[in-house]
Amino acid sequence: VARNPGEVEFHQAVREVLESVEPALARHPEYAEAKIVERICEPERQIIFRVPWEDDRGVVHINRGFRVEFNSALGPYKGGLRFHPSVYLGIVKFLGFEQIFKNALTGMPIGGGKGGSDFDPKGRSDREVMRFCQSFMTELHRHIGETTDVPAGDIGVGGREIGFLFGQYRRITNRYDAGVLTGKGLAYGGAQVRREATGYGCVFFAQEMLRAAGDSLDGKRIVVSGSGNVAIYAIEKVQQLGGVAVACSDSSGYLLDEKGIDVELLKRIKEVERGRLGDYVQSRPHATFVAGGSVWEVPCDVAVPCATQNEISAEDAVTLVKGGCVLVVEGANMPTTPEAVRLFGEAGVRFAPGKAANAGGVAASALEMQQNASRDSWTFLQSEQKLQEIMSDIHARCYATAEEYGMPGNYVAGANIDGFRRVAEAMLAQGLI
Ligand code: NDP
Numbered sequence: 001v002a003r004n005p006g007e008v009e010f011h012q013a014v015r016e017v018l019e020s021v022e023p024a025l026a027r028h029p030e031y032a033e034a035k036i037v038e039r040i041c042e043p044e045r046q047i048i049f050r051v052p053w054e055d056d057r058g059v060v061h062i063n064r065g066f067r068v069e070f071n072s073a074l075g076p077y078k079g080g081l082r083f084h085p086s087v088y089l090g091i092v093k094f095l096g097f098e099q100i101f102k103n104a105l106t107g108m109p110i111g112g113g114k115g116g117s118d119f120d121p122k123g124r125s126d127r128e129v130m131r132f133c134q135s136f137m138t139e140l141h142r143h144i145g146e147t148t149d150v151p152a153g154d155i156g157v158g159g160r161e162i163g164f165l166f167g168q169y170r171r172i173t174n175r176y177d178a179g180v181l182t183g184k185g186l187a188y189g190g191a192q193v194r195r196e197a198t199g200y201g202c203v204f205f206a207q208e209m210l211r212a213a214g215d216s217l218d219g220k221r222i223v224v225s226g227s228g229n230v231a232i233y234a235i236e237k238v239q240q241l242g243g244v245a246v247a248c249s250d251s252s253g254y255l256l257d258e259k260g261i262d263v264e265l266l267k268r269i270k271e272v273e274r275g276r277l278g279d280y281v282q283s284r285p286h287a288t289f290v291a292g293g294s295v296w297e298v299p300c301d302v303a304v305p306c307a308t309q310n311e312i313s314a315e316d317a318v319t320l321v322k323g324g325c326v327l328v329v330e331g332a333n334m335p336t337t338p339e340a341v342r343l344f345g346e347a348g349v350r351f352a353p354g355k356a357a358n359a360g361g362v363a364a365s366a367l368e369m370q371q372n373a374s375r376d377s378w379t380f381l382q383s384e385q386k387l388q389e390i391m392s393d394i395h396a397r398c399y400a401t402a403e404e405y406g407m408p409g410n411y412v413a414g415a416n417i418d419g420f421r422r423v424a425e426a427m428l429a430q431g432l433i
């Protein structure tokens with residue numbers, strides 16, 4: 001804490017991992033000898049830079065850019081870029097730290113990193129977003145590469161932003177290194193199912209958890225938070241698998257549609273018109289938008305938080321349990337506060353941590369890297385099948401590790417221990433670096 005003052009989200013993420021890997025540390029004294037914990041908590045490299053840009057009125061703005069290259073024991077740094085006014089070093093480090101173990105859990109050769117900026121794309125024109133992305137990449141390009149560091153999207157960074165970033169990378173370097181960024185458009189090196197992967201993967205994970213308990217998604221009432229990339233495709237997959245997603249949200253309130261959210265309408269509003277969630281009720285008057293309300297007030301069987309960190313407080317957890325919730329699957333990174341996680345445990349609510357449940361996004365990014373490297377492109381069906389297999393493997397690994405350590409059903413322990421062990425073994429093998 002003294003070494004990283006004020007980085008509260010980073011402290012929270014580190015505490016959560018270290019507490020649950022204690023039994024693994026006890027079994028592996030060689031980790032302590034090689035100071036694996038101390039090394040894993042210190043990023044290999046942290047880059048902070050100035051991002052100057054001009055808005056449509058000619059006003060100059062200065063934002064701050066970040067890239068934290070956290071751990072490359074398993075492969076090139078891999079992790080998204082977040083553009084949101086709340087971004088500062090503590091957020092980027094928490095996300096980068098989580099990313100190390102998430103990427104390890106996928107079983108794919110990718111290390112952990114994360115980046116972003118305190119730039120707020122909301123309300124900005126396409127040209128303003130383009131100028132910002134060009135300025136951001138003008139610095140970032142010297143730090144990334146298909147064998148060093150491969151960024152992708154996150155909050156505020158979707159297909160549009162990745163396109164602008166990739167264009168500027170090509171222009172500066174005069175290289176068509178498709179594998180330098182993932183989440184690209186299908187027309188220029190993107191991969192099928194990358195856009196859908198985090199949301200779909202999360203629902204595949206929920207399906208595996210329910211199956212392990214002799215249950216299924218069929219007829220389940222689902223509440224999702226957020227209405228961005230992860231939320232939209234989680235809702236789509238829920239409906240395809242027989243569940244009913246009745247509510248979702250954004251930072252201004254939540255939408256309730258008892259007939260089930262019309263996902264095509266939601267996509268049109270959010271992806272095409274870049275409108276607000278409240279616009280939905282104009283086309284579906286039976287639905288309601290509750291301005292300023294918390295989506296966790298809506299009773300459900302399954303909750304899928306897909307917005308941002310610490311969005312489920314202890315109070316929300318109590319409300320969810322009272323509303324009949326029996327399963328929580330994190331689509332976002334660290335959306336559940338530690339207190340809420342504890343309350344879910346006490347109430348017997350099954351809980352999947354983001355680093356396992358939302359790993360589908362980065363796994364599909366690794367598949368995009370594979371396709372770029374071999375100049376190949378797979379079909380939607382092939383790619384979705386591969387994603388489903390990966391999610392099923394991650395589930396099996398978390399499940400088995402929790403059993404191995406005498407904590408059956410504890411997916412937090414299973415995910416943290418398995419991810420940590422993989423990275424620790426690679427670090428040990430590679431010596432003191
Ligand atoms: P988007 O920018 O597409 O959507 C984010 C959604 O969350 C929006 O509806 C937004 O509402 C809401 N939101 C964001 N910040 C806040 C906040 N502070 N308070 C309330 N609502 C908020 O992002 P993604 O869907 O890509 O990411 C969502 C989460 O999933 C993040 O935690 C991200 O780290 C995680 N994730 C994403 C992956 C991906 O592949 N995209 C992969 C793995 C994890 P509004 O528009 O009003 O701001």
